[in-house]
Amino acid sequence: RRFLDLPFSKSPILFGSHIARTFLKNHKKAIELGRIGLISHPQDIVLLNNLIYSLCIEGEIDEAEALMEKNENLNKSENENIYWIATKGLLFFRKGEHELGRFFYKEAIDLARANRNKLVFNLALVNYTREEVIIKSEFAKTLVEQLDDHLKGETNDSILKTRDVI
Numbered sequence: 001r002r003f004l005d006l007p008f009s010k011s012p013i014l015f016g017s018h019i020a021r022t023f024l025k026n027h028k029k030a031i032e033l034g035r036i037g038l039i040s041h042p043q044d045i046v047l048l049n050n051l052i053y054s055l056c057i058e059g060e061i062d063e064a065e066a067l068m069e070k071n072e073n074l075n076k077s078e079n080e081n082i083y084w085i086a087t088k089g090l091l092f093f094r095k096g097e098h099e100l101g102r103f104f105y106k107e108a109i110d111l112a113r114a115n116r117n118k119l120v121f122n123l124a125l126v127n128y129t130r131e132e133v134i135i136k137s138e139f140a141k142t143l144v145e146q147l148d149d150h151l152k153g154e155t156n157d158s159i160l161k162t163r164d165v166i
Contacts, residue, residue, distance in 0.1 A: 010044060013037035017050055022158050025165075027054040043071070045080045053087050056094045064091055079120055082111045086124040093131040101131060119159075125150060126162045133166050 013033050020029035034051030041047055048071050055064035068091060076084055089104035105128035112121035129143040144166060151163060 010037055010041050010047060014046060014050070017047075017054075018158075021050065021054055022161050027057045030054040031058065031060075043074055045071070045074050045076050045084065048074075049080070049083050049087050053090060056087070056090045059094070061091070061094055065095070078111075078115060079117065082108050082115070082117070082120050082124070085111065086120075086127060089124075090127060090131065093135070098131075098135060098137070102128075105131070119156060122150060122154060122156070122159045123162070126159055126166070130162065130166050 013036060017030040017033040017037070020026045020033060031051060031054045034047055034054065037044070037047045038051065048067060052064045052067050055061070055067070068088065085104050086108035089101045089106075089108060091101075092098070092104060093101035095101075105124060108124040109121060109128065112118075112124055125143075125147055129140070129147045132140040132143050147163065147166075151159065154160060
């Protein structure tokens, strides 16, 4: 409803897709909202990244990869770049290219650590851990233990909701 009141504002789209993705685990709805948002904001890196993330989760890898390649050179803030790199890790994991997925997730985690950005660090780590658990890798158990140590005292719902599915 809010989007209809403010059709050129991306905030209602970002909020709605966040609720759909994080709390409802409805990535199809997040994809729908992301596509709507891109009509008025076709080069918005946050909308694109969130859409690519949900496309990967839903297994729509070809579309996710095409969007990522098409928009690779858009200007990104430091944090947006870290999220983009982490999403690239997700894309490669979902394509079955686990080594490349690890490379990009580790790069995102290292950049977040260097920037002392706990939120981005924890989001990258929890998503990376989930991917290792899904493929039942040799690293999964250790990563889950490390993740639980890092998340002690964490209150961010996005991180905790993602952790809950591991």
